[in-house]
Amino acid sequence: MVISYLLSAAFIFKNWFSIIIIVRTMKTTLLNLLYSLPAAQLVAAHTAHYSNGTGTGQPVGQPVGGFSSVRAGHKQTPFPEWLTEFTGLKEWPGIDPPYIPMDFIDFSKIPNYKRYDQGVCGVNPRESCSFDCDRCLAPDDVYTCGQLSQTFDDGPSLATERLLDSLNHKTTFFNLGINIVNFPDVYQKILNGGHLVGTHTWSHPFMPSLTNEQIIAQLQWSIWAMNATGHHVPKWFRPPYGAIDNRVRSISRMFGLQAVLWDYDTFDWQLLVEDQTLRTEEDIYRDVQDWKQAGNGLILEHDGAFKTVHVGINVNKILGDDQLTVAECVGGIDYIRTFPPELKSRNAKVL
Numbered sequence: 307m308v309i310s311y312l313l314s315a316a317f318i319f320k321n322w323f324s325i326i327i328i329v330r331t332m333k334t335t336l337l338n339l340l341y342s343l344p345a346a347q348l349v350a351a352h353t354a355h356y357s358n359g360t361g362t363g364q365p366v367g368q369p370v371g372g373f374s375s376v377r378a379g380h381k382q383t384p385f386p387e388w389l390t391e392f393t394g395l396k397e398w399p400g401i402d403p404p405y406i407p408m409d410f411i412d413f414s415k416i417p418n419y420k421r422y423d424q425g426v427c428g429v430n431p432r433e434s435c436s437f438d439c440d441r442c443l444a445p446d447d448v449y450t451c452g453q454l455s456q457t458f459d460d461g462p463s464l465a466t467e468r469l470l471d472s473l474n475h476k477t478t479f480f481n482l483g484i485n486i487v488n489f490p491d492v493y494q495k496i497l498n499g500g501h502l503v504g505t506h507t508w509s510h511p512f513m514p515s516l517t518n519e520q521i522i523a524q525l526q527w528s529i530w531a532m533n534a535t536g537h538h539v540p541k542w543f544r545p546p547y548g549a550i551d552n553r554v555r556s557i558s559r560m561f562g563l564q565a566v567l568w569d570y571d572t573f574d575w576q577l578l579v580e581d582q583t584l585r586t587e588e589d590i591y592r593d594v595q596d597w598k599q600a601g602n603g604l605i606l607e608h609d610g611a612f613k614t615v616h617v618g619i620n621v622n623k624i625l626g627d628d629q630l631t632v633a634e635c636v637g638g639i640d641y642i643r644t645f646p647p648e649l650k651s652r653n654a655k656v657l
């Protein structure tokens with residue numbers, strides 16, 4: 307678990323994501339109804355270039371990079387037939403998901419800002435509106451709430467269950483696709499509790515450092531993970547590290563996603579770094595008391611580790627249960643589309 311959150315730390319993130327990318331070419335037929343977007347119509351045969359990535363240094367069964375790899379002896383979300391038809395693949399990808407072309411992605415409308423790594427700011431003009439570099443917010447970014455409310459990133463994980471057992475209000479989770487397919491039972495428990503789930507990408511990369519195709523892959527596979535596991539298509543998207551600029555935004559909007567940032571950061575992941583000078587639980591509770599005085603806002607927390615979940619439970623005690631989900635904060639919808647359970651099999655066929 308410590309490893310999982312260490313990897314949320316900017317300074318070592320890149321070391322874990324040296325990826326071997328094998329680019330292959332395959333033929334695929336696009337059955338482009340997954341998002342139920344107007345532009346998501348039809349289609350002919352396309353040639354898809356995809357990378358079948360193999361993460362280096364990824365121990366099986368261990369949490370890696372804010373997410374967990376395959377759990378030994380535990381069932382993944384079955385890889386649906388419709389996704390095999392759509393992608394030509396038969397199993398969930400590793401940390402570097404393959405790019406699959408989608409009709410509603412218009413590359414000519416993606417602004418041509420330079421890719422940049424974490425902490426490398428100033429390579430693009432301010433109009434690129436980077437939240438991680440300049441705290442820039444686009445008009446449609448959600449970043450606050452009329453009622454001070456918690457949000458939880460990086461799950462689902464085993465620790466998530468403890469959080470769910472203690473919550474008496476509906477909250478918002480931003481889940482990683484790779485964790486969703488590896489913890490489908492926990493995901494279902496989140497849904498059973500009536501909570502809202504948004505996407506946090508497939509495997510937690512620093513999105514502005516990726517190519518357009520890699521960004522698309524991170525979003526499409528996270529959406530498919532939610533679709534295959536929870537039978538719905540997400541509306542809300544929280545970029546890992548808050549790393550988003552207008553290039554990433556333009557692609558996420560083509561999926562119908564809307565970005566969600568925050569105005570209060572607990573920096574709870576620092577509790578998992580063995581450096582006592584960084585942050586203590588008491589620091590967090592003191593901050594939360596201050597934020598409570600203001601009465602509104604969105605708080606960033608994590609449910610990928612038991613320690614941060616423990617803090618999340620205590621923060622809930624400070625704030626009480628008078629909290630909102632992100633959708634409730636802005637009077638928005640929970641999901642772009644939800645498939646009724648009785649239509650699951652038929653949809654699987656149709657899609």
Ligand SMILES: [Zn+2]
Nearest residue numbers: 459460546547
């Ligand atoms: Zn995260």
